[in-house]
Amino acid sequence: GIQVEQSPPDLILQEGANSTLRCNFSDSVNNLQWFHQNPWGQLINLFYIPSGTKQNGRLSATTVATERYSLLYISSSQTTDSGVYFCAVGRGTYKYIFGTGTRLKVLA
Amino acid sequence: SAVISQKPSRDICQRGTSLTIQCQVDSQVTMMFWYRQQPGQSLTLIATANQGSEATYESGFVIDKFPISRPNLTFSTLTVSNMSPEDSSIYLCSVGTTAPSDEQYFGPGTRLTVT
Helix, strand or coil: CCCEEEECCEEEEECCCCEEEEEEECCCCCEEEEEEECCCCCEEEEEECCCEEEEECCEEEEEEHHHCEEEEEECCCCHHHCEEEEEEEECCCCCCEECCCEEEEEEC | CCCEEEECCEEEECCCCCEEEEEEECCCCCEEEEEEECCCCCEEEEEEECCCCCCEECCCCCCCCCCEEEEECCEEEEEECCCCHHHCEEEEEEEECCCCCCCEEECCCEEEEEC
């Protein structure tokens, strides 16, 4: 099956700093999403981005499908950005495979 | 996007008992799924809940342990049977959309602790 690796596994930032999270996947996919899991466990949809670039406020994402990776950029980080960031990929059906996650802590 | 609710939000159960988790969606959806997230881990798909037929289970998950019902296009239940402490996890239901994109949306999850 498809393997999905995320890096770094853990990240600690000062408020206001920028960061880049990476998601590598081992085979071609036609669905890719980024999620933020807040400290209460809720999964929040950030981007649906099987290819190309999207931006939403301080967040942006880029997927290079031919090279099998996706990047999530967080600019001017805030304490509310803390939590775990997951990428999830899928092929054909909705059977998403979740990555290993990046645990982010933003310090005030 | 669909609004998804789950009940209960959390529970503490004795080993050997069973718990049924409900998932309600505010609109009709074709695709519904159940995931498990063990402490500190990523999410793993348990099964696809099929309306009007038996659920489709992923490798490592069996119907006797995780029976699933899907009586209509807005509702599903997952039962965790004969629980052990290893079943302590967050259980999440999700739905798949088709327009404008093939996205999944997740419910708030059920945090289960088995003692």
